[in-house]
Amino acid sequence: MASRLKDKVALVTGAASGLGEATARRFAHEGAQVYLTDINQAAVQAVADSIGDSAQAHYQDVTDEAAWETLIAEILAASGRLDIVVNNAGIALTGSAEDTSLEDWRAVQSVNLDAVFLGTRAAIRAMKHQGGSIINISSIEGIIGEPRAAAYNASKGGVRIFTKSAALHCASEGYGIRVNSVHPGFILTPMVENGLGALSPEELAAVEARLLGEIPLGAMGEPEDIANGCLFLASDESKYMTGSELVIDGGYTAH
Numbered sequence: 001m002a003s004r005l006k007d008k009v010a011l012v013t014g015a016a017s018g019l020g021e022a023t024a025r026r027f028a029h030e031g032a033q034v035y036l037t038d039i040n041q042a043a044v045q046a047v048a049d050s051i052g053d054s055a056q057a058h059y060q061d062v063t064d065e066a067a068w069e070t071l072i073a074e075i076l077a078a079s080g081r082l083d084i085v086v087n088n089a090g091i092a093l094t095g096s097a098e099d100t101s102l103e104d105w106r107a108v109q110s111v112n113l114d115a116v117f118l119g120t121r122a123a124i125r126a127m128k129h130q131g132g133s134i135i136n137i138s139s140i141e142g143i144i145g146e147p148r149a150a151a152y153n154a155s156k157g158g159v160r161i162f163t164k165s166a167a168l169h170c171a172s173e174g175y176g177i178r179v180n181s182v183h184p185g186f187i188l189t190p191m192v193e194n195g196l197g198a199l200s201p202e203e204l205a206a207v208e209a210r211l212l213g214e215i216p217l218g219a220m221g222e223p224e225d226i227a228n229g230c231l232f233l234a235s236d237e238s239k240y241m242t243g244s245e246l247v248i249d250g251g252y253t254a255h
């Protein structure tokens with residue numbers, strides 16, 4: 001086992017699948033004790049079991065304000081500290097600025113933005129006397145717009161700039177807490193597979209051709225590509241980074 005996160009305690013939300021799962025695995029491999037949470041209890045338990053003794057699964061709906069307090073209190077009671085929080089849980093609903101329902105809009109903001117605020121606030125309160133690293137998973141969709149992603153764009157743009165506000169607050173208070181955002185491009189996870197799976201064969205072929213043509217590195221990313229970025233931000237190797245945006249997108253937003 002490697003040791004870039006030796007003696008650190010981490011919490012990763014939405015860890016039953018995709019980027020959260022890959023990040024939790026990477027953290028554990030580098031020596032961290034990892035708390036994995038998700039609304040999909042069976043799946044997150046299975047991931048934690050497959051990681052082994054350094055991983056623990058908990059049910060958590062990240063939109064539940066009271067549950068954040070309970071969870072963090074449990075972690076502090078059991079492990080004595082919390083060094084890393086990855087606010088990763090997210091949902092994607094498609095719709096334009098013209099046809100998105102208010103219900104869909106609010107559902108997306110609730111999971112993707114409100115919960116990142118709740119997780120960041122809870123993490124700051126838990127870490128302010130010892131320091132730590134908070135990693136908020138935004139998206140390239142928080143930097144550029146898509147016509148069919150009105151609510152998702154808004155939520156991820158919110159995560160991007162909220163992260164800078166939190167970073168500046170922690171720096172000015174001298175907490176030793178760094179807060180950064182990660183901006184994945186198109187990564188093959190269940191979220192993206194479900195979206196692509198809803199398309200007709202013709203639509204799918206057109207989207208794949210367009211996407212691959214527009215990604216300068218010529219392929220979609222793998223969850224491990226994002227996990228590696230989170231590892232860097234979680235470790236002390238990134239000790240001079242706060243309020244920054246780590247874009248991992250095969251060059252998609254470079255043009």
Ligand SMILES: NC(=O)c1ccc[n+]([C@@H]2O[C@H](COP(=O)([O-])OP(=O)(O)OC[C@H]3O[C@@H](n4cnc5c(N)ncnc54)[C@H](O)[C@@H]3O)[C@@H](O)[C@H]2O)c1
Pocket residue numbers: 013014015016017018019020037038039040060061062063088089090091092111137138139140183184185186187188189190191192
């Ligand atoms: N896959 C991509 O290409 C991509 C690109 C940019 C950003 N992202 C972001 O990365 C994050 C992870 O996405 P993914 O692709 O791994 O998706 P995913 O659907 O594979 O995993 C998301 C996880 O979040 C959980 N979740 C959903 N709502 C929750 C809630 N209220 N409370 C707790 N857990 C909840 C789900 O059960 C699931 O396990 C999301 O924030 C997503 O917006 C993904």
